[in-house]
Amino acid sequence: MVGLGIVVLFYTLVYNWGMHALENRPQSIFRSFQTVIETMTTTGFGADSPWTTPTMNILLVTIQLTGVVIGFVALRVLVIPLFEQTPLNLASRLTSKTAHVVIAEYQRDTDILLDELEEFDIDYVLIESDEEEAKRLSDDGYQAINGDPEDRADLDRATIERASLLITDAGDKTASIVLTALEANKDLRVISFTGSTRHKAALAEIGVDRSVAPHALIGRRLAEKATTPVTVGEQSERDEIDIREILVRRNSPLHGVRVRDSPIANHPNLTLVAGWFDGELRLPPSPDDELTPNTVLTVAGPENEIGEMTTEIGGVRPRRIATPSRVVVAGVGEGGTAAVDALPADVSVTTVDESEGRNPDVVGDVTEPETLREAGINDASALIVTVDDDSTALMAIAVARSLSSGVEILARVTDGEKTRAAFRAGADYVLSIQRVSARLVASEVHGERIMDPVSQIRLVRADAAPFVGQTVAEARRDTERGWTVIGVSRNGTVHTDERTDITADDDVFVAGSDEAIQEFERTVADS
Structure with a gap:
């Protein structure tokens, strides 16, 4: 302001002098002051224009340019900061809601969860304690407010009294948030993400309906994938759909064979659901795709027929390691501990962790070749990577693959975007905490019948109405949509034969990527 x-003042004095000495039109200093202000603010020159001498015209141009520059500086230095410092009431951007979902903090990738909810047109309000993050989400169009979910007033801003579901992911604050929310709405259903399975009993005691420990859930799944294939289906079904990954080894006779010429693609009762080619998911694979070393084919169908097919194909083996086997577990946190507990008793397990306090078998950096060699990576059948940092996980995968081409590497990553990078680093099977968590929320909120939320692909059970009158083959015909019909469930029996006619009383099993299944449920299942 002083400047x-x-x-x-300088321009006023010079201009006043110029009008007297150069233009021969003497005037008061106040008239000159007015003209300078008009010129600097580009609002006009009043009765003083025009000027006859070049010097005065140059002076006026200089005053104009100075005014423009000062205007930009003032906008950036003074005006914009004033607006930024003005408190922003994000709650004013919320739409009216009833029977909605209140999310009290979310420590994972919030965008993935909120996109999941918006795809299904589910009303929600996210309470985010980080002001900048809340503003970013609100500016991006999400229903987010800044606040402390432990504070009843902030819960009221999210209209907690009219909500139907509370989702918490707030660590040690969870108990306080749940108790405060239930005081406002005793009929509230509560789902809590927790870092440890040890908290489940305590959370249930205070009113949490379901507790989910994603790290432990994924750790157990990786252990299962390291030892046995996964069967997907309801317990009441006698003939379950089996989803199994078949890894094309480097010495496989199928190396270089196109998908259309593979025995799996031509089997009448098996569905080639997806393929991972160099870390890229193709669902379903193109008939012209070539099977390359370490391609992972996801196949669905009756368990006995998948087993027979796997046996027939030399050089291709399912994800089942022979016993007795040796498994190395890198990272002994919640996920690693769950993986160790889930491994069969006849499997030899070696744990590796940098922290001596976790009592691993080998203390050391899992990204160092010497550490993995000490853990027996060269003799191991599988390596399970459950370290907390994605960068560390990717490096551990790459180092392990460089040391052993035969070990099967199963990894957990936090960021869903790192899944493809993990495959490129050499992993055979990768799960993302963000994706799994979002699927679990969709299952609870949307009522989506997810058959296997902890998987590389998303498999759901849906009503067969949109496909009535078609055969399974006709329902699979469109390969551009990103999802495919695996089979139908009828009277407790699963049928995957492409000639099976789909009736109104059937359920269909549909598999695809997360985005493709969201599109299916929005445009097909709900139509």
Whole structure:
């Protein structure tokens, strides 16, 4: 402000002198002051224009340019900061809601969860304690407010009294948030993400309906994938759909064979659901795709027929390691501990962790070749990577693959975007905490019948109405949509034969990527 005053005073004095000495039109200093202000603010020159001498015209142009520059500086230095410092009431952007979902903090990738909810047109309000993050989400169009979910007033801003579901992911604050929310709405259903399975009993005691420990859930799944294929289906079904990954080894006779010429693609009762080619998911694979070393084919169908097919194909083996086997577990946190507990008793397990306090078998950096060699990576059948940092996980995968081409590497990553990078680093099977968590929320909120939320692909059970009158082959015909019909469930029996006619009383099993299944449920299942 002082600098601006000095500039205006200087121009006023020079202009007043010029009008007297150069233009021969003497005037008062106040008239000159008015003209300088008009010129600097580009609002006009009043009765003083025009000027006859070049010097005065140059002076006026200089005053104009100075005013423009000062205007930009003032906008950036003064005006914008004032607006930024003004408190923003994000709650004013919320739409009216009833029977909605209140999310009290979310420590994972919030965008993935909120996109999941918006795809299904589910009303929600996210309470985010980080002001900048809340503003970013709100500016991006999400229903988010800044606040402390432990504070009843902030819960009221999210209209907690009219909500139907509370989702918490707030660590040690969870108990306080749940108790405060239930005081406002005793009929509230509560789902809590927790870092440890040890908290489940305590959370149930205070009113949490379901507790989910994603790290432990994924750790157990990786252990299962390291030892046995996964069967997907309801316990009441006698003939379950089996989803199994078949890894094309480097010495496989199928190396270089196109998908259309493979025995799996031509089997009448098996469905080639997906393929991972160099870390890229193709669902379903193109008939012209070539099977390359370490391609992972996801196949669905009756368990006995998948087993027979796997036996027939030399050099291709299912994800089942022979016993007795040796498994190395890198990272002994919640996920690693769950993986160790889930491994069969006849499997030899070696744990590796940098922290001596976790009592691993080998203390050391899992990204160092010497550490993995000490853990027996060269003799191991499988390596399970459950370290907390994605960068560390990717490096551990790459180092392990460089040391052993035969070990099967199963990894957990936090960021869903790192899944493809993990495959490129050499992993055979990768699960993302963000994706799994979002699927679990969709299952609870949307009522989506997810058959296997902890998987590389998303498999759901849906009503067969949109496909009535078609055969399974006709329902699979469109390969551009990103999802495919695996089979139908009828009277407790699963049928995957492509000639099977789909009736109104059937359920269909549909598999695809997360985005493709969201599209299916929005445009097909709900139509």
